[in-house]
Structures are given as C-alpha cells and as structure tokens.
Amino acid sequence: MVTTSTPRLAKLLTTISPVPGILASLLLFCSAQVLARADIEASWQRSDISKLKRLYLASELRPPDSPGNRVADNPAAATLGRAIFFDKRFSANQALSCASCHQPDRGFTDGRALSHGVSATMRNAPTVISAANYKWFYWDGRRDSLWSQALIPFEAANEMNSSRVSLLHIVSSDTNYRRQYEKLFGPLPAQDLLSRLPEKAGPYGDLPTRTGWYRISAPLRHQINIFYANIGKSVAAFERTLRFSPTRIDRYAAQLIALAQSNTTNPIIIRSQLLSHAEIAGLKLYLDDSKTHCRNCHNGQLFSNSEFYDINSAKLIGKFADYGRELGMRAAIDDEFNCTSRYSDMPDDEKNRRCRVNSLSREPQPLAVGAFKTPTFETW
Template identity: 35%
Template structure:
C-alpha cells in the first residue's frame, strides 16, 4: 500500500507495529513512526564549509511527493457533501448553541475558527471535562476514520456524536429535531435542502434518545417507531449538513508547498525555506523517517498506532482504537446503516471488517501535520505543550510506556542533537499556512 508497508518488509529495527486493526483481507498493516540512530558524520545536510543544504535524492523525492494537498476524497455516504446549500445550513448549525443541553455549548466551543478549529486546551471542555484534546477540523475531510479512536467512519456520522455526549454538548436528537421544527427560519432552511419533516412539534417529547438517562430512554421507547425513524433521519441530515460545511475548511498552501512548487518547476526553493527548515526536512524524510506514518500530502497514514505516550502510573487508561473499533461497528449512523447514501459501498465493507481485539489497546489515529504549528498542545491527551516537547519525546523516549507482547515493539530513540531538534521543529512549523473558515462565526 505505502512506504510504511515496504519498510516493514525490509525488517527495520526501529518502529512500533501494532498489527492490522482491520481484517487483513481489506487493508494492509501499517508501521509506526520510525526511530533510529545512524551515522552522524554530517547530520545536518550542510557540507563542511557551511554552505547550502543538500537534499539527497530519496529525501527530495519523498518531499516533492508530499505536495500539493489534493482535493478531499469524495464522501459517497453523504449525497450532500458538496452541496453549497447544505454547507451554508451546516455552518449555521455548527455555531448553534441550542443544540446543547443547556444552550451554552456549540461545536465551535471546542473547534474555534481563530485557533484553526481547535480550542488550545489540553483537554477539551464542553458541559464537562473531556478526556482528549480537540483535533483540528481543517482538512479533516481527508481522514478515513473520525475521532482519535476512529469511532465514526464518516464526517457526518461523527458530527452527530457530540450532540448527545454528556461531556460535550449534552443534548439529544429529539430536542434537536424540535429546535428545527420550532424555528421557522431553521425549518425553512432544512426543508429547502432535505425536504419536508413529517413530524408534529407538539407530539414529540421535549427530550428523548436511545441509551440516554432513564427518563430520556423511556421517552424514546414510548415514541412510535415511525417517529423515532424520522427523528433519526433529521439528525442524520443535520450531521450531513455540518459535514458539508466542515469539508470547506481547507488549508491554503504553506511555505513547504511553495518550496515544492518552486523546486518542481526548476527553481531552487531558496525563497521559501531557510537552511534550518531544509535540515529538518532532511531529517523528516530521511534518517528520522517520520514520513513512514506521517505520509503523503496529508502527512498522515490515517491508521492507528500506540506510540507509548507516558501515562500516570505507567498504564494507559484510554483504550483508544480498542473501544473505537467496537463503537464504529455498532453505530447506527455508520456507512452500512439505513441513513447512509452508500450502504453497500467500500466504506461499509471496511467498517464491517474492523477488528476488535487487544492489539488496538491504546492506539490512536495518526494526526495530519499540516498546520501543526497552530494546534498546540499535542498528542491525543494534549500532554505535550509544544512541538519541541514532541520531538524531544521521540528523541529520548523518556517515560514511554512499554507495549505488551501482543504488539511487536522494538522502540529505539533518535538521540537527536539539540540543533537537530530545533531543525525538525522548524520544518514542522513550515507546514502551517492560512486556511478557509478563519473568520467564520464572527459578526
């Protein structure tokens, strides 16, 4: 499939592999971020005279292959994914705090436009304190799985989850449907896209949802089956509209992209990246082999890995993909469900093949590095405050959790020099540029 699989076949000593988290007939196993100590006779790529940084052929080839970022892949389970009207409606709902249980929280609470659609907090805070850091939504349409643990197989299915999560928005699908029905402007906007809502506002309970509190669950069970199905359809469409909006949140070319475009057209790229950034690039696509997991133009392989992030007591309490693999298969809004617009498509097959086993414990989705300089703090738990902390962790592996015998683990530190840490951070910061949606939500 990719360079990561080829690296595994070459038998390198310096990676973590947790095994395939999908049925091996459906996807190829991927490898973890490579860590290796090598010959340091000229680690920076600068010659003895301190002149221009020279990139070797493999580094140059890999770097040029990582730009430009293409259009997001299609979303066949959402027929409104590219509908501008749906995106406009989804934008309104993204900033709508009435979707929350007490009217104080919207999607934008944790995904703030001015912060590259993150919140800058170690652990996000909605109605309660979450256990994970909010990832950016910019370019998120390139992901195959959503949330750190991949509990959703589409952007629209994942957009529904926070509404009912008691730690996030604490609302419910019936209250959301009543909100749309009871607001003439919202109802008109919804029905102009998805058609009439065949439900009576007065006959719906104020709050009702499956798997909620006792009162909500009982109210849901008491509703006619047809009404429950129509409420589910409304909230699925709400998710599809918000996904259409989120697909518009795209990064603009970074200085790295400008360098790649210049070099591809015959230039030397000198106007776009300085020597420190080029030395960092040489490390990233060369000796450090960061590219094995942060691969392609999205700088992510889209898969799940346990990288041994330090945890209190030395034991990871967040099961990551282990729980996510179960949730995605059980999700009534998944790609194979009745609300999917491609229930027999490729994503439905992939989701059905997800394995739920101990190999996935503590594994989290590889984040994209595009815009990474704007999205501190880092890691799924927000435990690393800046990029230097991240690079130093991979350099020393101080406090790293040892993986168990189910997970092939030969983890070796990079042992970077202080100047190399600085160079790698400099390159990572060159991956940030402007992005669409920065001004959204402002009056």
C-alpha cells in the same frame, strides 16, 4: 480555504526526539514561522525531491467523495451546516457550540490538552480542517464518516449534552432552519406530531432522556433518526469546505520540483527566501529515514497515514481507562449511522464492497489496545 503557519504538534515533537539539535530543527520545519530575509542556497538530492513530491500541496487539499452523504458538496447544505456549527442553542446549557472546541482562530481546535464541553472530556479536540480526508474519525476511529462523527457531540454527556429530539424542536421552530432543511431534505414531521414529543429524548444520556426516547413509536423514532442523520450530513458539508492550503514549505517544494524537472544535475541547487537555514535542516531531517523515521507514520499530503498505533499514550487502568482503537472498532461496527446503515446514502448493492467498517472484527485485537490515530503534521 484555510491557511496559516501555526504548528499543530509542536508539543508532541518534544516527546519524540531526545537530541536537542534534531528537535529544534524539526520544530522549525513543522512550524515554518521564521521568514528568511535573503536568498538561502541549499543543495538537495533528487531522492529527497522525489519524497517531497508525495508530500507537498500544489493547491488546496480536496476531500474525496462521500458516497454516504448525498449533500456532501451541496453549497446549501454547507450553509445550513455552518449555521448549526456555530449555534449555541444546540447544547443543553445554551452556552456551547461545535465551535467551542473547534475554534476558527485556533485552527478549529481549542488548544487544550483535554477539551472541555459541559464537563471535562478524556481527549483533546483535533482540527476539522481537511478532516474529510481521513478514513476514520475520532482518535479511536469509532466512526467511519465525517457526517456520522458530527452527530456524537450533540448527545455526548460531557460535550453538548443535548438530544436528537431537542435538535428537532429547534430546527422545526426556527423559520430559517426549517426553510433551509425542508428545501434540502423534504418536510419535517407535522407540527401536531412534534408537539407531543418530549423536549429532550434520545438513546443516550440520563434515564429520563432514554425513557422518553423509547416511549416514542418505532416509526416516529425512524423519522427522527433520518432528521438527525441529515443534520450530521449538513455539518459535514460545511466541514468539507475547510481545507489545508499550500504553505511556504509547499511553495519551496514546488520550486525544487520545477528545478529538478528543468535540468539533469544532481544535486539540485536552489536559492530561495521561503525557508530559513534551520527550517531547511529540519525538512532534511524529516525526509532522512535513517535518522528520524518520521515518514513511517506522517506521510502523504495529510502528513498522516491515518493508521492507529500504541505509543504508550493511553491510560489503561483506573476509573477512566481509555482503550483506544480496541473499543473504537466495536463502536464503529455498532454505530446506527455507519456506512452500512439505512441512513447512509450509499446504494445498498455497493455497501458490502465499499464500506470500510465491513473489514473490522469484534474479536479482541491486542495491538489495538491503547492505539490512537496518527495526527497530521500539516499546518493551518
């Protein structure tokens, strides 16, 4: 369970409202940091209370099922995944872990405009709290499951710059890791076989890394990929335990909803210490579709519709052009670990019907150029 009132997108809000008064109220609503010292009376229309019902959390935000990951809710897998998440040995320089960019004391982000792994990256690290509730992963949606997303940073040259074979060596040589892994997934490749593998090999990275990978026999590469997929599934099992919990705004909404259910008046009058005058004003602005339109994109309990939009934030020229969802869709289709792959635990006879990646197209999508996933306004 993860809960705090630190705002996730205060800086973003400064770009979406030209009106200082509206901006200040929205900022206070989203951060909800100022505790009122006495009861504050407010009047609410039932129509706004109905909108709140679709937004508030009555309890922690539980993730949906993950049919491609059979250990998604296995406590032992979460324990293994947590250890891997914080272990710096899984990076090439032994100085970085998943937690370097997803820091618990920063709401599992790093607070940077652009994250920095082994070298600088092109994007910032979103929170992994309740990440399992998204449909697509990464800002461009290049992965269709939390477990397949968890694999990318290990081999990304500017993140951890390691390889799947390097991870296999670490897990197989560490007594605790090996015991935990084999209890969950069965035996690792035999030690005499592992001893003949290069220290670093995988389909991505520099030429020696890739050359070493394709010199490994196809059957053994498949075994290594099974291992690698299981690492991602274990990390995802841990990340699924990180969940948004009710904040003061949720408790305020619960009070309002209870009042609306217990009497027939309109408007509803509430007296509460949970929100300040400014926070109440911000919440009302947020719900007022005629003034702010916030809910067009930031809706539901995650305060995001999980869709992709071009709001002119992409860099589409130069050496480091970022085309967002346009290339993200193709990457999801080509991913060797996507929902339709042989490494997914979803039954084969269900993949055509249930895998979202089947809805994607390789055809050019002009509206997807420069489009990125709607971030959450939820707070940790």
